[in-house]
Amino acid sequence: MARITMREAISQALWEEMERDPNVFILGEEVGVWGGTYAVTKGFYDHFGPERVKDTPIAEAAIIGGAIGAALTGLRPVAELMTINFAFSAFDHIVNEAAKLHYMFGGQFVLPMVIRTVGGGGRQLGATHSQTPDAIFAHFPGLKVVAPGTPEDAKGLLKSAIRSNDPILFIEHATLYQVRGEVPDGDYTTPIGVSKVQRPGKDVTIVTYSKMLEISTKAADQLAKEGIEVEIVDLRSLRPLDMGPVLESFKKTNRAVVVEEGWKSYGVGSEVVSRIYEEAFDYVDAPIQRVAQKEVPLPYNRALEQMALPQVEDVIRAVKEVL
Amino acid sequence: MAEIVSMPKLGFDMAEGTLVRWVVPEGGEVAKGNVLAEIETDKATVEVESSFTGVVLRHLVQQGTPVPVGDPIAVVGEAGEEVDLASLGVGEGAAPAPATEQPEIAAEETTAPPASEESKPESKPEGEPEAEEIPGLPDGVRASPLARRMAEDLGIALSKVKGSGPQGRIIKQDIEEYKKQPTPAAAPVSAPSPAVVPQPVFSTVGSPPPDETVPLTRLRAAIGRRMVEAKVQVPHFYITHDYDMAPVMEMRAQINALLPDGEKLSVNDFVVKAVALALRQFPNLNASLGDGAIIRHGQVNVGVAVAVEGGLLTVVCRDADRKPLRQISLEVSTMAKKARDGKVRPDDIEGSTFSISNLGMFDVDFFTAIINPPEAAILAVGSAREVPVVVDGEIKPGIRMKATLSVDHRVSDGAEGARFLQALELYLHEPLRLML
Numbered sequence: 080m081a082r083i084t085m086r087e088a089i090s091q092a093l094w095e096e097m098e099r100d101p102n103v104f105i106l107g108e109e110v111g112v113w114g115g116t117y118a119v120t121k122g123f124y125d126h127f128g129p130e131r132v133k134d135t136p137i138a139e140a141a142i143i144g145g146a147i148g149a150a151l152t153g154l155r156p157v158a159e160l161m162t163i164n165f166a167f168s169a170f171d172h173i174v175n176e177a178a179k180l181h182y183m184f185g186g187q188f189v190l191p192m193v194i195r196t197v198g199g200g201g202r203q204l205g206a207t208h209s210q211t212p213d214a215i216f217a218h219f220p221g222l223k224v225v226a227p228g229t230p231e232d233a234k235g236l237l238k239s240a241i242r243s244n245d246p247i248l249f250i251e252h253a254t255l256y257q258v259r260g261e262v263p264d265g266d267y268t269t270p271i272g273v274s275k276v277q278r279p280g281k282d283v284t285i286v287t288y289s290k291m292l293e294i295s296t297k298a299a300d301q302l303a304k305e306g307i308e309v310e311i312v313d314l315r316s317l318r319p320l321d322m323g324p325v326l327e328s329f330k331k332t333n334r335a336v337v338v339e340e341g342w343k344s345y346g347v348g349s350e351v352v353s354r355i356y357e358e359a360f361d362y363v364d365a366p367i368q369r370v371a372q373k374e375v376p377l378p379y380n381r382a383l384e385q386m387a388l389p390q391v392e393d394v395i396r397a398v399k400e401v402l
Numbered sequence: 403m404a405e406i407v408s409m410p411k412l413g414f415d416m417a418e419g420t421l422v423r424w425v426v427p428e429g430g431e432v433a434k435g436n437v438l439a440e441i442e443t444d445k446a447t448v449e450v451e452s453s454f455t456g457v458v459l460r461h462l463v464q465q466g467t468p469v470p471v472g473d474p475i476a477v478v479g480e481a482g483e484e485v486d487l488a489s490l491g492v493g494e495g496a497a498p499a500p501a502t503e504q505p506e507i508a509a510e511e512t513t514a515p516p517a518s519e520e521s522k523p524e525s526k527p528e529g530e531p532e533a534e535e536i537p538g539l540p541d542g543v544r545a546s547p548l549a550r551r552m553a554e555d556l557g558i559a560l561s562k563v564k565g566s567g568p569q570g571r572i573i574k575q576d577i578e579e580y581k582k583q584p585t586p587a588a589a590p591v592s593a594p595s596p597a598v599v600p601q602p603v604f605s606t607v608g609s610p611p612p613d614e615t616v617p618l619t620r621l622r623a624a625i626g627r628r629m630v631e632a633k634v635q636v637p638h639f640y641i642t643h644d645y646d647m648a649p650v651m652e653m654r655a656q657i658n659a660l661l662p663d664g665e666k667l668s669v670n671d672f673v674v675k676a677v678a679l680a681l682r683q684f685p686n687l688n689a690s691l692g693d694g695a696i697i698r699h700g701q702v703n704v705g706v707a708v709a710v711e712g713g714l715l716t717v718v719c720r721d722a723d724r725k726p727l728r729q730i731s732l733e734v735s736t737m738a739k740k741a742r743d744g745k746v747r748p749d750d751i752e753g754s755t756f757s758i759s760n761l762g763m764f765d766v767d768f769f770t771a772i773i774n775p776p777e778a779a780i781l782a783v784g785s786a787r788e789v790p791v792v793v794d795g796e797i798k799p800g801i802r803m804k805a806t807l808s809v810d811h812r813v814s815d816g817a818e819g820a821r822f823l824q825a826l827e828l829y830l831h832e833p834l835r836l837m838l
Contacts, residue, residue: 333548333574364548364574365567 080263086256088230089195090119092237093157095266097127100155103241106133107142107159107195116161117197117256139168143194147176147246150192155241160196163250164208166216177246178221189244193237198226199252199290199340200388206376209384211341213289214350216248217317224317225271226250228292230260232315235269243271252290272319276328280308283398284328286351287338288314291370291389295338298394309398317347322354329355333364334401338394343371368397404479405454406490407438409469412448412748419443420468420620421475426458426538432478435540439475442620446715446751447744451540454478459485535561545572552577557736621713632775637811640770643823645830647786647801653833661728669786669803670706670760671731675836676829677781678702678722681756684822686814688755690776696813705754705774708738715741716774718754727836758783768804778813782806 083091097103104127105111105120111134114121124132135142139160146158160166166173173194180188200209217224223245227233233251240247277292278299287295292313299309310328314320329335335355337348348369355367373387409419419441426432426439438452460477463469477485535542543560545553549572553560556577563580565572618626650672658666681688685698702723705716717737719730737750759771760783771782784804791800805826809819829835 333546360547361551362548364546365571 080261082259083230083262084256085227085230085233085251085258085260086117086119088234088260088262089237089251090121091262092234092241093120094123094126096238096241097123097131099266100241101131102153103155103157104131104133104149105157105159106135106145108135108137108161110134110159115159117251117253119195119256120159139165140172143169143172143177146192146194147172147180147190150190150246151180151188155191155193157193157195157241160194162204162208162253163196163198163212164210166194166196166212166248173216173246173248174219174222178219181245182221190246191241191244193240193243193247193249195237195249195251197253198250199254200372200377200384201254201290203379203381203384204253205379209377211339211372213250213317214339214341214346217320217347217350220318221246222318223247223271224250225315226252226289226317227315228252228255228287228289228313229277230258231262232269232275232313234262235267236271236315238266239268239271242268247271250289255290255293258293269315272316272321274321274324275313275315276310276324277313278309278311280310280332282308282332282334283310283401284325284332284335285309285311285338285394285398286314286325286335287311288317288347289340291338291340294389294391295394297391298398301391301395302398307398307402314347314351320350320354322351322358325351326355326359329359330362333362334367336368336370336394336397336401338370338389338397340372340389342374343369344374346371365401368401370394370397404459404477404483404485404490405456406474407450407453407476407478409441409471409473409475410450411471412441412443416443416471418468418470419448421463421465422447423465424461425449426452428458428461430458431538432456432458433538433540436538437540441469446621446741446746448747450475452476452478457481457483459483460487543572544570546574548574549577556581557732619712621710621715625713628775629772632772636773636775638770638773638808639811639816639819640806640808641816641819641823642768642804642806643820643827645803645805645827646791647803647830650830650833651786651801657727665728665732667727667731669762670758670783671727671734672830672833672836673760673781673783673805674704674706674719674722674730674734674758675725675727676826676833677756677758678704678719679829679836680822680825682723683825684818686818687779687809687822689778689813690755691778691810691813692776696778699755701755703753703755705757705777706734706738707757707759707771708741710742710744715746715751716754716757717741717746717750718752720753756780762786762803768806770806771808773808773810777810779807779809779819782808 105123109116110120111124111129111132120132142158142160146156149156177190177192181190198211198213213224213226216222225236225240225247227236237249240249278296285295295311299311302309310332312325312328337351339347341347348371352367352369370389370393372389375387377387378384421439422442423440425437432438432452434453434455435451437449439450440447441450456478457480458476459479462474462476469475477490536544541560544565545560552574558577558580560572563572563576566576567573650669654667654669654672681702686696688702689696689698701721703718703720704722705718707714707716717734719733722730737746740746740750754777756777757774757780759780761769762783762785766784768784769782771780773780782805786801786803788799789802790797791802807819807823
């Protein structure tokens with residue numbers, strides 16, 4: 080076990096998979112010579128060369144369109160979109176083509192492509208560069224949406240994603256790159272579509288993923304001092320959504336809080352809470368709470384931005400609300 | 403958008419129900435799942451739940467009106483919404499017609515509760531806190547879904563539980579705490595019906611009273627119909643067996659010494675469990691005659707006949723072969739009470755695969771019962787009484803109970819019935835087997 084950052088974990092996954100399979104290549108804005116906006120692909124260009132680490136124009140539709148074409152012809156592209164906010168420029172290619180070609184052409188093609196992108200707020204990048212539109216992409220059948228919350232999961236899930244024959248949107252969080260965590264040595268993969276209990280507890284279930292895992296864990300640490308044992312279930316992927324561990328935990332605690340960074344309306348929490356009510360109604364002992372971003376375009380001002388984003392205190396308050 | 407609530411089908415043979423009382427008046431708010439009205443079927447008075455949330459815009463039938471299953475009874479929608487019956491697929495003909503014939507009665511009934519309401523004792527033992535009803539909530543109480551389910555499983559009336567959650571919501575913890583309290587005599591329904599010993603009267607002086615005509619209640623009529631059907635169509639035969647009940651009585655005394663009042667086991671509870679286990683060995687008697695075939699049921703659901711005002715109902719203890727005695731006892735007594743209060747749910751009275759009629763509390767030697775179609779057999783249980791018995795050539799006091807099995811000859815024969823009664827003896831003679 081090595082204690083490395085999320086950035087290193089993702090970088091290692093890419094490196095190892097490119098070494099493992101010559102069909103894997105990277106394309107995106109500034110991924111080559113510059114080494115990636117978040118420095119994930121630093122050194123790749125020199126090692127793997129311009130054929131496999133391709134700098135592209137600032138044209139997201141072209142990046143995704145090119146990746147789709149490459150995937151259809153047998154390569155395994157890892158396309159990087161500098162932020163998920165720019166994915167809207169490639170929305171048609173992502174949801175109308177990548178998500179549907181395999182289905183619409185009777186399974187003649189597979190699309191072994193990964194779209195790596197960066198989501199989330201908290202870095203004062205303004206309303207258009209700080210969004211968490213994960214649920215929008217998770218809405219579309221045919222597209223898998225993965226969003227890890229720990230370095231271990233990030234590495235294992237990205238390796239699974241690259242080896243998968245399905246199109247996968249892999250959402251990294253802008254403020255998690257420096258977070259350190261234990262990562263197993265050697266080659267390992269983490270299955271996509273499997274939720275995980277990241278912290279066992281018996282009093283209340285927190286369902287969350289990505290950056291909000293960190294926030295929820297901090298809240299759980301504080302609540303533990305008051306004798307409240309929180310169980311945290313990390314979804315890790317939004318599609319396929321694995322409700323098994325969530326329901327199992329909920330049937331034990333009978334109380335839940337769903338914590339997400341995106342807006343509450345039509346969000347991940349809406350989906351998870353509905354599923355709990357549908358599948359475990361008889362186990363509900365208190366109305367389930369959702370913690371989410373305030374329903375405003377995210378402010379630039381630092382204080383206002385933090386107020387709009389879900390904070391540890393919000394999670395603690397919600398947990399106490401359901402207890 | 404306005405929605406139609408229809409007369410639900412609450413039993414497999416229910417064709418119509420009489421709407422006896424509107425619980426939510428026109429203009430009243432109702433949430434999905436809330437009780438909208440009470441209806442009387444052939445078997446019981448049951449509650450109709452609203453399938454929608456909103457405001458009751460229109461009652462489509464008057465109280466006291468029989469309504470065929472599936473016919474619209476009410477319109478639920480948003481406050482102030484115009485009701486266009488035609489667009490909802492309701493012919494104006496279905497609108498409240500009978501009002502013209504009995505306007506006074508209808509008007510009276512809206513203010514005064516119907517007879518069944520008056521006669522029911524409304525389960526209020528003294529000294530028990532009863533939460534104030536909150537209109538619009540299921541059962542009139544605020545409770546979490548989990549608490550509701552636990553209360554139902556345990557046979558606890560939510561109105562008696564104090565809620566500690568927000569706004570007084572009853573939560574899991576409250577049910578658990580309530581469960582721990584000793585139950586203050588939840589009607590010791592040992593036997594399915596309270597035995598009222600008739601008091602003697604003196605001979606009447608003067609002229610006899612005139613004849614009295616009592617119209618058949620729906621329940622009376624339904625019993626009549628079904629019993630005629632059973633007696634005419636089902637070739638019954640009967641076998642009586644005499645059981646030594648000393649072992650059961652001894653074990654019951656031991657067990658009941660440990661149990662609080664109100665939870666003590668009745669002889670009938672032992673009989674239910676013993677019958678259920680014996681039926682496992684005799685699937686042919688846990689059966690019904692279908693179309694050219696005998697359907698042997700996988701589940702053993704024992705019906706227990708309960709005397710109610712003006713008739714009887716059979717409450718169903720499901721999977722009785724798999725339940726511990728205490729659970730059987732609690733379930734049967736809870737359902738029997740609901741039956742007597744006219745509050746049984748369709749689930750309580752549907753789906754039995756074999757029935758027991760126990761008149762033991764009336765000091766009955768033995769009797770024969772009519773099969774409850776489509777079941778294949780019914781056991782009529784007499785009293786467990788002290789009688790002289792011959793043991794090793796000597797006369798000694800013993801406790802004996804006679805039980806008579808009625809069997810549908812189309813399904814089974816005498817030998818099988820007799821073997822079943824013998825198998826039953828194995829359990830009653832060694833009641834420890836009922837605990838395993």
